[in-house]
Each structure stands twice: as structure tokens, then as C-alpha cells.
Amino acid sequence: MDDFNLLRVFVRVAEARNFAEAGRRLGLTASAVSKAVSRLESSMGARLLNRTTRHVGLTNDGAEFFERCVQILADIEAAETQLQRSVAEPRGRLRVHIPVGFGRKVVLPALAKLGDRYPDLLIDVELGERNVDLAEDGLDAAIRFGEQPSSGLLARRLCNVHFVACAAPSYLDRRGVPLRPEDLEQHSCIGYATRWSAHYREWKFSRDGVPFSLNLSGRLNINNVESMLDAAIAGSGIAMLASYMVSDAVREGSLKIVLRDFIAPATPVFVVYLPGRQRAPRVQLFLDVLKDLIPANPAWNEI
The missing domain is CATH 3.40.190.10 (Periplasmic binding protein-like II)
Structure with missing residues (x-):
């Protein structure tokens, strides 16, 4: 199969269980999404989804195919990311939202040092406690406390906080x-x-x-x-x-x-970002900085 975009569409539908929601995430109409899945099923010679007026679910063949597609797309994305990072340095404007205390105490000292290494990178940091909408507010990433509901965002666990x-x-x-x-x-x-x-x-x-x-x-x-x-x-x-x-x-x-x-159970801390956004070098840099900066079991919990 030559068109990996069909795989991406199928994976989004399988995740969302809804053509319209998958289309919203992909920037396509529900009709275009449905046609893409039909083309994929025709190409594969197998029915991948069960469709009703209210629900979209995976067939047995579809469930097995979905697992393989997720791994294939992850490998492709990793290869693309590696290629982008090898040919492009972080540049442009990185916009992130961080809770006030966590930002000033933990993250900002590391971000402040990036300017000397990447002169073409501008960093806008919003410190606050409001629940931001990344797409609506034009943000690349945000750090959030507590378990994250399914929202179409990608989330990476950073650490726990007491x-x-x-x-x-x-x-x-x-x-x-x-x-x-x-x-x-x-x-x-x-x-x-x-x-x-x-x-x-x-x-x-x-x-x-x-x-x-x-x-x-x-x-x-x-x-x-x-x-x-x-x-x-x-x-x-x-x-x-x-x-x-x-x-x-x-x-x-x-x-x-x-x-x-x-003392109550620890609160998890996540960095969240829009799907596909991590491929931008400036966003990948931010994710890498957080990974290097914050250990899974930070010393601040040992007091």
C-alpha cells in the first residue's frame, strides 16, 4: 500500500470511534474520512469497521490491523522527527503554558538558557492556573496537574508531586x-x-x-x-x-x-500537546528539555 495517509485516517477513526470527530482532528470532513476508510478496506480486502448510525467499532480484523498500524505510524513519525531534527534547528515562536509555581521553580531556569543555543528561537511562556485550550489559544504545549481526560491531546507523564x-x-x-x-x-x-x-x-x-x-x-x-x-x-x-x-x-x-x-496520594504532572505538533523542532526541543530536567522520582518528594 502506497498511501500511508489512509492508515492515519483509519487510526484516528479507531481512536475516536466517530467519523466526524476523526475528521475534526485531521482537518477533513466526515464524508472524506468515511471514503478514505472505504478505500482502505477495498485495498485490504477486509472489513475493518462496523458502522451503525450511532457507533463505529472495530471488527476482529480491524482490531488486529489497528495495533499494527499504530506501531507502523509511530515508526514513521519517529523517522520523520529524527530527519527533521537532523536538518533543522529549533526556530520560530514556542508558546507554552505552565502553572505559576512549577514554571518559576522548575522549568523557567532551564528555558532561559536556550536563547544562547538557539538564537532563532523565541519562547513565550504564560504562567497561570487557567485551563487553556491549546488550539484556541494558539499554544504549542502546556503542563497540567492531575490525570488527563481523553481530549484529543497527546500527554506525556513528567513526574509526581505531593x-x-x-x-x-x-x-x-x-x-x-x-x-x-x-x-x-x-x-x-x-x-x-x-x-x-x-x-x-x-x-x-x-x-x-x-x-x-x-x-x-x-x-x-x-x-x-x-x-x-x-x-x-x-x-x-x-x-x-x-x-x-x-x-x-x-x-x-x-x-x-x-x-x-x-499526606494525600501524589498528583501526576503531564505535558500535553496537539497531535503532530511534536514534530516541530521547537516543540520537540521543549519536550526534550522537560525529559532531561525532571526525573521520574524528583528529589523534592524526599523531604
Whole structure:
């Protein structure tokens, strides 16, 4: 078979289970997608999909063929990527979105060094907590926390992060050490204030393997995690912060972790990007930087 584009169309339909959705991902009409799959079936001499008015599913032959197609296309994509990287250096504008604390603490120091190596590369970094739409916002990639739903985006797991309750020794000497999460109701808590609303981010814990959350806020609530860290170090109260934010302060003794027996399960961190976008040298560079920068088990979780 000479036309590998038919394979790409078939794989997208098999993944989406819908001609219209596959067409949206490929930039084709549903009719064009259906005709491409029919041409492939005719060429292969086998029915690959079962079609109804509401559902598209793989036949037994189609399921086996799909697995082989995924591997074939992955090999082709890897070969294309390698070729592109060998003939083209990263250039143009790289646009990424990163949560504020993770960006400033972990990623930005590495990105700042790329300018000297790649003078034709421009990097736009948006630091924020909003849930961006990569295609609508014109972004190449974004870093997101938590398990990622099926959305048509490609996702690569970077690491895990723990969120811990911590306070300055001066505060704990003055107000005492909480022994249970419920004790936080009697403490000055530094909450994360959700922008433009009266809501505060929940504090997540685990007791005997069972996760649970508490709605906590105090007299001081901030919508910036770095400012929350500064306030906690200054003795203003107890804050729930990511391990990468507090690891240095804990090792230096300016913060102490409390309620260690109730720390919630780790939160996964992903980088997400649009299908096909990773073939652009600037995007592949960003993915490579993250891979080299962030180990699967980072030291910030060992505090």
C-alpha cells in the first residue's frame, strides 16, 4: 500500500470511534474520512469497521490491523522527527503554558538558557492556573496537574508531586502543632484564593488509605503560590503547598511539614500537546528539555 495517509485516517477513526470527530482532528470532513476508510478496506480486502448510525467499532480484523498500524505510524513519525531534527534547528515562536509555581521553580531556569543555543528561537511562556485550550489559544504545549481526560491531546507523564501542609517553626511554637487535619480549623490557614470568586482550593488528605478533602481558609488567602510560601515562612500560618515549592525551605529549617501521616496520594504532572505538533523542532526541543530536567522520582518528594 502506497498511501500511508489512509492508515492515519483509519487510526484516528479507531481512536475516536466517530467519523466526524476523526475528521475534526485531521482537518477533513466526515464524508472524506468515511471514503478514505472505504478505500482502505477495498485495498485490504477486509472489513475493518462496523458502522451503525450511532457507533463505529472495530471488527476482529480491524482490531488486529489497528495495533499494527499504530506501531507502523509511530515508526514513521519517529523517522520523520529524527530527519527533521537532523536538518533543522529549533526556530520560530514556542508558546507554552505552565502553572505559576512549577514554571518559576522548575522549568523557567532551564528555558532561559536556550536563547544562547538557539538564537532563532523565541519562547513565550504564560504562567497561570487557567485551563487553556491549546488550539484556541494558539499554544504549542502546556503542563497540567492531575490525570488527563481523553481530549484529543497527546500527554506525556513528567513526574509526581505531593502537596503538604507546612508552617514556620515560629508559628508552631506560638500556636502548637496540629495532630489531625480537623485541628486546622483552630489554626490560621493560608488559603489559595481562586481568582474572581469567593472559592478556595480544597486541602487534600488521606486517612488509612482513603482520600478526603477539607474546605479551609483563613484571614489571609492569596491567589499566588509563591506569595503563600513567603507568608508561611514569615510565620503567618499553615499553608498547603507542592513539595517542589517547599523542599528548599524544609531542608533549611525555615518550614516544617505537619500532618505527615495524612499526606494525600501524589498528583501526576503531564505535558500535553496537539497531535503532530511534536514534530516541530521547537516543540520537540521543549519536550526534550522537560525529559532531561525532571526525573521520574524528583528529589523534592524526599523531604
